[in-house]
Amino acid sequence: MRPQSVRETGLNLQFELVTPDPTVSASPPPPRVDDPREALRALRQAIEQTMLVDQHRFRSRLRGIERVAHQRAVDAPLSKLGDDVERSRSRRAQRLANLPKPAYPENLPVVEKRHDIADAIKHNQVLILAGETGSGKTTQLPKICLELGRGVAGLIGHTQPRRIAARSVAARVAQELNTPLGQAVGYKVRFGDHVSRDTYVKLMTDGILLAETQGDRFLEQYDTIILDEAHERSLNIDFLLGYLKQLLPRRPDLKLIITSATIDPQGFSRHFDNAPVIEVSGRTYPVEVRYRPPGSDDPEEEDVAFQDAILSAVDEVWREGPGDVLVFLPGEREIKETAESLRKHHPPGVEVLPLYARLSPEDQMKVFAPHGRPRVVLSTNVAETSLTVPGIKYVIDPGTARLNRYSPRTKVQRLHVEPVSQASADQRKGRCGRVSAGICVRLYSEESYAARPRFTDPEILRTNLASVILQMKALRLGEVQDFPFLEPPDYRAVRDGFATLHELGAIDANNALTSLGAALARLPVDPRIGRMVLAARDEGAMDEVLVIAAALTVQDPRERPMDKQDAADAAHTKFKVETSDFLGYLKLWDWYHEQARHLSQNKLRKLCQENFLSYVRLREWNEVHQQLHSLVTEMGLHHSGMSNYQAPMSNQAPMTNAQRARRRGGARH
Numbered sequence: 001m002r003p004q005s006v007r008e009t010g011l012n013l014q015f016e017l018v019t020p021d022p023t024v025s026a027s028p029p030p031p032r033v034d035d036p037r038e039a040l041r042a043l044r045q046a047i048e049q050t051m052l053v054d055q056h057r058f059r060s061r062l063r064g065i066e067r068v069a070h071q072r073a074v075d076a077p078l079s080k081l082g083d084d085v086e087r088s089r090s091r092r093a094q095r096l097a098n099l100p101k102p103a104y105p106e107n108l109p110v111v112e113k114r115h116d117i118a119d120a121i122k123h124n125q126v127l128i129l130a131g132e133t134g135s136g137k138t139t140q141l142p143k144i145c146l147e148l149g150r151g152v153a154g155l156i157g158h159t160q161p162r163r164i165a166a167r168s169v170a171a172r173v174a175q176e177l178n179t180p181l182g183q184a185v186g187y188k189v190r191f192g193d194h195v196s197r198d199t200y201v202k203l204m205t206d207g208i209l210l211a212e213t214q215g216d217r218f219l220e221q222y223d224t225i226i227l228d229e230a231h232e233r234s235l236n237i238d239f240l241l242g243y244l245k246q247l248l249p250r251r252p253d254l255k256l257i258i259t260s261a262t263i264d265p266q267g268f269s270r271h272f273d274n275a276p277v278i279e280v281s282g283r284t285y286p287v288e289v290r291y292r293p294p295g296s297d298d299p300e301e302e303d304v305a306f307q308d309a310i311l312s313a314v315d316e317v318w319r320e321g322p323g324d325v326l327v328f329l330p331g332e333r334e335i336k337e338t339a340e341s342l343r344k345h346h347p348p349g350v351e352v353l354p355l356y357a358r359l360s361p362e363d364q365m366k367v368f369a370p371h372g373r374p375r376v377v378l379s380t381n382v383a384e385t386s387l388t389v390p391g392i393k394y395v396i397d398p399g400t401a402r403l404n405r406y407s408p409r410t411k412v413q414r415l416h417v418e419p420v421s422q423a424s425a426d427q428r429k430g431r432c433g434r435v436s437a438g439i440c441v442r443l444y445s446e447e448s449y450a451a452r453p454r455f456t457d458p459e460i461l462r463t464n465l466a467s468v469i470l471q472m473k474a475l476r477l478g479e480v481q482d483f484p485f486l487e488p489p490d491y492r493a494v495r496d497g498f499a500t501l502h503e504l505g506a507i508d509a510n511n512a513l514t515s516l517g518a519a520l521a522r523l524p525v526d527p528r529i530g531r532m533v534l535a536a537r538d539e540g541a542m543d544e545v546l547v548i549a550a551a552l553t554v555q556d557p558r559e560r561p562m563d564k565q566d567a568a569d570a571a572h573t574k575f576k577v578e579t580s581d582f583l584g585y586l587k588l589w590d591w592y593h594e595q596a597r598h599l600s601q602n603k604l605r606k607l608c609q610e611n612f613l614s615y616v617r618l619r620e621w622n623e624v625h626q627q628l629h630s631l632v633t634e635m636g637l638h639h640s641g642m643s644n645y646q647a648p649m650s651n652q653a654p655m656t657n658a659q660r661a662r663r664r665g666g667a668r669h
C-alpha cells in the first residue's frame, strides 16, 4: 500500500510548535516532508496534539484515508483532515496559552497540602482525597488541576450531588480565578448549560455526567473528572464509580479524583486498584455543638414539639449575636409549616427563605443573595453538602430526613422520615463555621447521636433492585451481574428485581427493555407504582390511582392497638368497601379531606385519634400524594394541575399563635 497521493497534493504538513503541554509527552513538530509515509506519520503525531474530543474521529478518518489511498486519489479528504487537525491543534495551543493562573487562599488545609496532592495526581490515574467539611476539597481541587495543565486538552469535569451545589461552586471557583461565570468556569444542570468554548472547569450534577455517557461513551470531552462528595453514595454516584472503573483502562490519559468526607476512603481506593489516598485534616473555624432534644415522646404530638424546639433554638442562637440560621427539615410540608410558625413567632423584620429541590434555580439562588435583614433558611437536605452560604453562622438540625427505603418483605419502596446518620449530621454541622466560628444546635440528645449509624446506607441498598435494573438498562450500563459495583447488590435481590420487571412487562423474555419499560424508567418512583400510574393514564383514572399509589407508599394510617382491636375495627368500618381494599383507601381519603375542610387542626387531630387513625401518617399520605401529583403533571401524564383528590391545605396549617402560646404557658416577644 502506497499512499502516493500525499505528495501530489503539495499538502503543507508543517505544523507550528505549540508550547509544550505538560499533559502530553512533548513531541517535536513534524518536519516538512516529501515522503508520503512520513507525511501520514506526521499527521498521526499531530493528531496527538489536538483536543481530546477530536482525536478519535481524526484517527478514524486517517485510517479511512490510508485504506483507500492505494486505489484512488485522496488529496481532498487528506487536505481537509490536515486543516481540521491544525484547527484543533491551534485551539488546544490557544487554551494552553490562556490557562488561568490560580492563586490560593491561605489557611485552607487542602491548600497546605497542595504540592502532595498535585504530585499524586501527576503520578497516578486515580486519587482519593478525604477531608473534613470546609477543608477546601471542592473549591481548591480544580485549581490544583489547572496548575498541572489539566483542562487544556479536555475539560475538567467536576460533579456535585445537586444543582444548587453545581451552580454555586462554579460561581465560587470562577470568582477565585477572577473570571466571569460561564467562561473559564462553567456549569451544566438540568435547567441550563452555561459552558462555553473557553471553559476549562465544568461543574455539573452527577446525573448530568451519567446522562452524558449516553452520547459520549468514552467521556472524551474530559481530561480530568472530579467526583465530589462520593461518600453520598447515591445511585448516580455508584453507577459512575462502576462506569469509570470500566472506562479508565481504555482512557489512560483520563485522570479521576474522588473526594469524600473522612468516611472509609479505603473502600474507594480498593475499588480503583489501591489508588492512593490523601487525607486532609482540620478545618478553619470552630463549630460549637449543642444538644437540645424536644420534650414530647408522643409520635402524634411530635410535629408540635418539633416546631416548638425549632423556635426555641432560633431564639437561643440569636441571643448569641446576629447571624443567619439554616434549619434542616425533612420535606416541603415541614418547611411550609415552620415558615408559618416563624412568621408568627418573630417580628416582621425576619426573612424566611425556603430551599428544596423542586424550587426554580432563581429561587434556590436567593440564599446566596446579600440581604440586610436577619434570615432563616429552611432547607431539605439539598443544603447538606458542598454549600458555603457565607452569612450562615448557625445551623439547627432536628436530625431527620425523608429517605426512600425498600422493604423486601412488603415489596414496596416507602418514604420514611428517619434519623440521619452521624456523617449526615456532621455535614449539616459543617454548613456553618465556614467563614467564621459557628454554632450547631441538634434537636436530639448526644446519646441519640452516638447511637446512630456512622454513614447513611448507600442508595443501592435502600432501593428496589427492579428500579436499579431498569435504570441500568435505560442507561445501557450493561448487566447488573457484571457491573463493577463498589458493593454489588445481593444475588437474591437481583433475581427478585428481574422477576418484578417481568411481571410488570418492563422487560421481555430476553431481559431486554420493552417500550413500557423505557417509559417506566423515566418515572422516578418504584416501578410497581410507576406501572400503576401508566395504566391510570390509559384508563383515565389518574385521580383515583394517585391516591391509592400514595397510600401504598406510606405506612397504613389505620391503627389497631393490641388492646383495642375491636374498637378500632368498629371505627374503621365506615371506610370499608367489601369488594376492594383500594377503594377503601379512597373512602378514607374522602372522609379525611371532608373533615379537614371544616375542622381546626386540633379538632381534626382529635377526631383522627377517636377513629384510630394516625394524623401524622395521614399527612404523610397527603404529602406523598402531592408529590406524585406534581410529578405526573410535570411529565404531561395528567391533564391538569388540579385534581378532584387534591387535598385542601388551608386547615392543615400548624397551630395558631394563640394555641402555641397556650401550650407554652405564655406568649413570647
Ligand SMILES: Nc1ncnc2c1ncn2[C@@H]1O[C@H](COP(=O)(O)OP(=O)(O)OP(=O)(O)O)[C@@H](O)[C@H]1O
Pocket (backbone or CB within 6 Å): 108, 131, 132, 133, 134, 135, 136, 137, 138, 139, 140, 172, 261, 284, 385, 386, 387, 388, 389, 390, 430, 433, 434, 435
Ligand atoms: N462562596 C464562598 N464564599 C466565601 N467563602 C467560601 C465560599 N466557598 C468556599 N469558601 C471558603 O472555602 C472553604 C472551603 O470550601 P470548600 O467548599 O472547598 O470545602 P470542602 O472541603 O469541599 O467542604 P465540604 O465537605 O463541606 O464540601 C470554606 O470553608 C470557606 O471558608
Ligand SMILES: [Mg+2]
Pocket (backbone or CB within 6 Å): 137, 138, 139, 228, 385, 386
Ligand atoms: Mg465540598
